[in-house]
Amino acid sequence: MTQPRPPVSQLSQSLRQRKRSAPPQWGDLAAALGLPALAVAAALLVGALVLLMLGANPLEAYAALIGGALGTSAGLIQSAVKATPLLLVALGIIIAFRANVINIGAEGQIIAGALAATWFALAFRAWPGPALVPATLLAGFAAGAAWGFVPGLLKARLGVNEILSTVMMNAIALQLMNLLLGGPMIDPAEVAAGTFIAQSERLPQHAWLPRLVPQTLLHAGAILAIVLAVGVYFFLWRTSAGYRLRAVGQSPEAARYAGIPVPAYQMLSLTLAGGFAGLAGVVEVLGVHHRLLEGITSGYGFSGIVAALFGKLHPLGAIPASFLFGSLLVGADKMQRAVQVPSALVGTLLGLVVLFVVGSDYVARRQAARRAAARAAEEGERG
Amino acid sequence: MAELFTLPVLLGIAFSGIRLATPYLYAALGETFAQRSGVLNLGVDGIMLMGAFSAFFVALNTGSLWLGLAAAAVVGLLMGLLMALVSITFKAEQGISGIGLYMFGLGLSSLLFRTTVGTVKTISGFQPVKLPLLGDLPILGDIFFRHSLLVYGAFLAVPLAWFILERTTWGLKIRAVGQQPAAADSLGVNVTAVRYACTGLGGVLAGIAGASLSIALTNLFQENLTSGQGFIAVALVYFGGWRPLGVLGGALLFSFVNAFQLWMQVLVPEMEADIAVMLPYLLTIAALAVAVNRTRQPAALAKPFERGEA
Numbered sequence: 221m222t223q224p225r226p227p228v229s230q231l232s233q234s235l236r237q238r239k240r241s242a243p244p245q246w247g248d249l250a251a252a253l254g255l256p257a258l259a260v261a262a263a264l265l266v267g268a269l270v271l272l273m274l275g276a277n278p279l280e281a282y283a284a285l286i287g288g289a290l291g292t293s294a295g296l297i298q299s300a301v302k303a304t305p306l307l308l309v310a311l312g313i314i315i316a317f318r319a320n321v322i323n324i325g326a327e328g329q330i331i332a333g334a335l336a337a338t339w340f341a342l343a344f345r346a347w348p349g350p351a352l353v354p355a356t357l358l359a360g361f362a363a364g365a366a367w368g369f370v371p372g373l374l375k376a377r378l379g380v381n382e383i384l385s386t387v388m389m390n391a392i393a394l395q396l397m398n399l400l401l402g403g404p405m406i407d408p409a410e411v412a413a414g415t416f417i418a419q420s421e422r423l424p425q426h427a428w429l430p431r432l433v434p435q436t437l438l439h440a441g442a443i444l445a446i447v448l449a450v451g452v453y454f455f456l457w458r459t460s461a462g463y464r465l466r467a468v469g470q471s472p473e474a475a476r477y478a479g480i481p482v483p484a485y486q487m488l489s490l491t492l493a494g495g496f497a498g499l500a501g502v503v504e505v506l507g508v509h510h511r512l513l514e515g516i517t518s519g520y521g522f523s524g525i526v527a528a529l530f531g532k533l534h535p536l537g538a539i540p541a542s543f544l545f546g547s548l549l550v551g552a553d554k555m556q557r558a559v560q561v562p563s564a565l566v567g568t569l570l571g572l573v574v575l576f577v578v579g580s581d582y583v584a585r586r587q588a589a590r591r592a593a594a595r596a597a598e599e600g601e602r603g
Numbered sequence: 604m605a606e607l608f609t610l611p612v613l614l615g616i617a618f619s620g621i622r623l624a625t626p627y628l629y630a631a632l633g634e635t636f637a638q639r640s641g642v643l644n645l646g647v648d649g650i651m652l653m654g655a656f657s658a659f660f661v662a663l664n665t666g667s668l669w670l671g672l673a674a675a676a677v678v679g680l681l682m683g684l685l686m687a688l689v690s691i692t693f694k695a696e697q698g699i700s701g702i703g704l705y706m707f708g709l710g711l712s713s714l715l716f717r718t719t720v721g722t723v724k725t726i727s728g729f730q731p732v733k734l735p736l737l738g739d740l741p742i743l744g745d746i747f748f749r750h751s752l753l754v755y756g757a758f759l760a761v762p763l764a765w766f767i768l769e770r771t772t773w774g775l776k777i778r779a780v781g782q783q784p785a786a787a788d789s790l791g792v793n794v795t796a797v798r799y800a801c802t803g804l805g806g807v808l809a810g811i812a813g814a815s816l817s818i819a820l821t822n823l824f825q826e827n828l829t830s831g832q833g834f835i836a837v838a839l840v841y842f843g844g845w846r847p848l849g850v851l852g853g854a855l856l857f858s859f860v861n862a863f864q865l866w867m868q869v870l871v872p873e874m875e876a877d878i879a880v881m882l883p884y885l886l887t888i889a890a891l892a893v894a895v896n897r898t899r900q901p902a903a904l905a906k907p908f909e910r911g912e913a
Contacts, residue, residue, distance in 0.1 A: 229737025274718045331607065377613040380891045383645060383698050387834045391884040399877035521704055562717040567710025578695035
């Protein structure tokens with residue numbers, strides 16, 4: 221007895237047709253896997269044209285990028301380090317997206333989580349590590365969730381477009397962090413030395429996440445993220461709350477007729493999304509930087525969207541997708557140093573990947589619809 | 604606080620308020636066209652950044668501000684058409700494709716800036732032009748009639764946009780396509796063409812909005828120069844009820860708040876600047892929550908049109 225397979229993507233209706241037909245449809249699967257790969261290839265191609273125009277050698281740049289990320293074990297480990305916050309953000313984006321809510325606010329939610337974690341770990345530094353670390357994780361989750369709850373509430377109660385409100389919440393969080401790092405949370409050592417670099421005091425060592433590989437930055441947050449990915453999968457496909465959340469996303473009208481409180485689930489999805497992004501902020505503080513500093517988000521709030529889309533909005537698909545984009549970020553840094561192509565190239569590529577992935581989704585949908593129609597016609601003849 | 608309310612300060616705030624409305628106006632009027640035709644372009648900020656960079660780069664290298672402005676318009680058009688291609692032809696989820704366009708514009712403008720210009724430089728941008736007679740009016744002349752041409756252009760674009768949308772056949776088609784695309788289609792209106800045109804026009808205006816920042820207001824380019832003004836412009840379209848006059852009101856409200864907080868930073872240095880910078884964003888959320896008349900929203904906003912699916 222096989223379990224019914226979960227939908228691979230809400231965006232692509234191909235899965236809905238696929239679920240109904242018994243044998244796996246290899247054409248659909250190939251389309252589902254092939255088109256994103258094609259989208260990345262297309263993005264790299266456009267990026268190559270840009271590099272050519274700038275007088276850089278694209279082959280050299282890409283070789284430095286790929287070699288830097290995947291060529292050495294150090295590169296692979298760094299990729300996993302960067303994949304960790306990406307995966308956590310992507311999980312939140314996926315939950316929101318499955319409820320048909322678009323969360324652009326992960327940047328702000330990361331900051332909220334990082335702020336809360338830093339404050340908590342410093343305020344309760346007397347606690348022993350086994351109590352302090354989990355409590356700090358929870359505090360960061362709660363702060364991120366609160367940052368997602370506000371636009372969720374505004375959407376549920378007042379119909380405020382969540383895309384716009386989450387963007388504004390990003391800006392507010394950023395200013396809040398600047399404000400706190402400029403004064404109340406600044407490292408006293410910076411004040412004493414008169415340098416005033418905007419960063420917090422360093423966290424005590426027992427508040428750090430344990431290292432998985434000594435002498436590297438790979439920390440236990442990576443395991444946490446993977447466990448949570450499985451957890452989100454179970455939540456969405458094995459619990460009634462997850463089922464209702466997806467029902468809201470598939471068809472709010474139908475969900476409303478079925479008695480599901482649609483606004484409440486939209487609010488829940490944004491709150492959870494904020495919580496996961498908040499966790500991303502916590503693991504960056506506890507696992508990587510061991511303090512709060514400017515630029516803590518590294519743009520993960522946006523690149524996490526790309527990882528979520530690329531993972532076909534499936535929590536397990538987001539794992540390899542996050543690793544892919546994590547390695548792209550690592551490779552870009554290496555490339556900048558090796559061939560002097562600015563790492564801003566990656567932002568450009570990520571934007572193109574988004575455009576091409578969401579664009580190619582329509583092609584996939586149409587192809588799947590055509591195949592489904594053909595199958596239906598075939599079955600009709602047989603029946 | 605007392606020195607905040609002297610005449611020169613109030614004049615200064617009013618003058619800055621008018622001036623700072625410029626990028627909001629161009630970008631939000633362009634977005635109004637796109638949204639009235641049913642396309643939600645969230646990538647405005649990315650287009651603005653590319654427009655700002657192109658204008659700055661061309662002006663820096665040719666010495667011609669007008670060539671810079673033209674470059675910004677062309678780049679804006681191209682990016683608008685890219686958004687149109689993905690959102691209209693390939694029927695992508697517009698909330699996401701817009702973010703893709705934003706990331707693309709942010710990344711590419713930073714990349715180009717670092718490779719071609721490198722460090723922050725200033726140029727001599729569009730200079731204020733005192734209008735004859737009007738510029739000599741007491742107070743009003745100081746506030747309204749001593750700006751650069753791009754500022755006047757932004758304010759002239761408001762009645763122009765209103766006229767096109769409300770009083771021409773073109774405007775009727777745009778509104779029909781955004782409200783009832785199937786009905787418009789059955790009457791022979793080319794839904795796709797109208798949406799492409801509006802998204803392209805929105806791109807041109809967003810490009811000019813960016814140019815107004817880099818070659819008229821700040822006269823420099825740096826990475827992420829717009830710092831989210833394009834997103835505020837999208838919010839202004841909601842706030843303004845999808846009408847040019849409403850957009851004007853919203854843009855002025857925001858630019859005056861912005862001008863006020865900038866003057867506060869100068870005059871009340873003991874206040875934390877970060878709190879002041881937060882003001883426009885808090886205001887945007889509040890405005891979205893209480894002031895948006897959702898009944899005016901184009902019915903087909905962000906919905907791709909598929910023939911025979913209405």
